[in-house]
Amino acid sequence: MPRSRSALRLADVAELAGVSLATASRALAGRDGVSDKVAEHVRQVANQLGYVANMHARTLAGGSTSTVGLIVHEIGDPYFSEIASGVIRVAGERDLMVQICHSGRDPEKEFRQIQTIIAHRAGIIIVAGSGYCDPRAQARSKAALTAFQASGGRVSVIGRHHLTADAVLPDNEAAGRSAAEHLLSLGHRRIAVVSGPDSLTTVEDRLAGIAGAIQRGGLTWSDIPVIPTSFTRDSGLQATEQILRDHPETTAIIALTDAMAIGVLSALRAHGIAVPDRISVVGLDDVSVAADLAPSLTTVRLPMAAMGELALAMALKPQSQRPRRKSTGHQLVVRDSTGPVPSG
Amino acid sequence: MPRSRSALRLADVAELAGVSLATASRALAGRDGVSDKVAEHVRQVANQLGYVANMHARTLAGGSTSTVGLIVHEIGDPYFSEIASGVIRVAGERDLMVQICHSGRDPEKEFRQIQTIIAHRAGIIIVAGSGYCDPRAQARSKAALTAFQASGGRVSVIGRHHLTADAVLPDNEAAGRSAAEHLLSLGHRRIAVVSGPDSLTTVEDRLAGIAGAIQRGGLTWSDIPVIPTSFTRDSGLQATEQILRDHPETTAIIALTDAMAIGVLSALRAHGIAVPDRISVVGLDDVSVAADLAPSLTTVRLPMAAMGELALAMALKPQSQRPRRKSTGHQLVVRDSTGPVPSG
């Protein structure tokens, strides 16, 4: 790719304004050491010329970095696109650029993306998406991020990671509990769970919440069928087939994500099984289409966009002694996919 | 934000490898002018040290730029997140970073984002999202992009824009035609259209396709109610209320986007109106949830992810004499939301 060069340099502005390079630099950066009069004049000239500073030169010379790297599993996934939307919104307010990479939920690829972001000298790195239960999975990423922080970079993560960094912690356990309690309160005892990859902390936490509620409800957790799959609609669909086959007595299904819940609903519809009359379905996340499914999906809302905003806001603050941790809220949203246990 | 500095410089690698800066640079950039033996050695040393080049220094020194700027309306919108996914996928293969900005469908904000991207010295700018019917809306953006191209930058756009650049042209007109013809073939004569902002070329084109089909079908276009709103689910919902009130005889609704079609379905469900038995609904885009709505949505598929991939692929080729233009395909996807006109 050929280099892109805008003829306009700070030197041009300085010359036209009749000041030195240094003065022009100070004026435009809003630093002090310049009289208001001169500063204003320089800014006017720059504006007139349509001057925009070369970020590369600025960063290289030791100026501040104005880009934030965001690592998501896959931007096409609504969970992540909503987080990204929040990050970009806050970034836009501060004139920061957001660079987005796909990790593909692969620790190795995640590490490579982190390397690339560091090479681009981002000042902030946000790792969105679940952490891994096994600390070793992210060992290399952790080392890279620690070095990055040591050199002044700021890091924040969304989710429970084995990384030493400010963290936005989705209420995964509480959300799982909430979903399960909702079903229990409707009288369901034959509950099945469509789960995700059990290498992920998100899965661990959501399951823990569900398990706790189940046990407090007087049921035995190990009696509950838990089908591990991946976080996709199709996996939800297949897992449902399996549940219908192996556990026909099931009256309620919890899907660990809305994406999977959509697959669950599809499978049930294909089988002509009435929701919620015969089987209730509850998801987690509350992606924006959840309300528009038929039946509309009962789910537990996690504020994805707000999580993205918060992650960047935390990273914009100076590093604290110990990593900050902020929990998000969660909220059970009861819609039409859940109902009382069938009397049959 | 403090600067982020990795102590490791090319000079360190060169020294440790026992070669000059220039040789090290050549070796790592994969340029020739170095013996394979030396090159390999340098690369090994660099790898061992965990060296990653400073992009800013590299770009400033006249090397190639490795970032692409992508302007979308809003990344939380599935249409754009799928496009972005395609762009990021291709970028990942080539070690390019993708910077994403929101235009908010506001020409002024779009211009500012373009400025910012140019300041960051991206080598490629991709403008996704509809163009504006009024060329003046994008006049400033156009000027900025033209200057950018003149200095070696590459630009590609998705949609019909008044910009001189390589373009991926969604089959908007054909898609509109296809949707309308489908309804006509089912016998519908009382068709209403839920449209978007008529400042957008996307709206103009989709409506043109629909109008053409309608007229060829023997109907009078001006008799068809066209409700202009915005491209959102809620607008689709409200427009439907209006259609039910003002045009109760309607047997089919075309929504210009799936997002709006989702709102249409919601409104009809709220009114207890059977789809497709009393009213058929067809959307455009085929966002991924379209298949999972109930009833599943008949729509016309535009390959969003492929469009994103294509846009970047075009921009990666050297600029041609005249702007390239590539049409995307489109495909009618018949699902359960459309059926024959009610016999009543």
Place this chain on the structure above:
DNA sequence: TTGAAAGCGCTAACAA
């Protein structure tokens, strides 16, 4: 308050 000059880390001419 202002200006001159020394880099930031790299690439790319130019020499050897």
Place this chain on the structure above:
DNA sequence: TTGTTAGCGCTTTCAA
């Protein structure tokens, strides 16, 4: 094939 050197455009000491 390799090395030397002059910048790229900016920020930031250090002097004035």
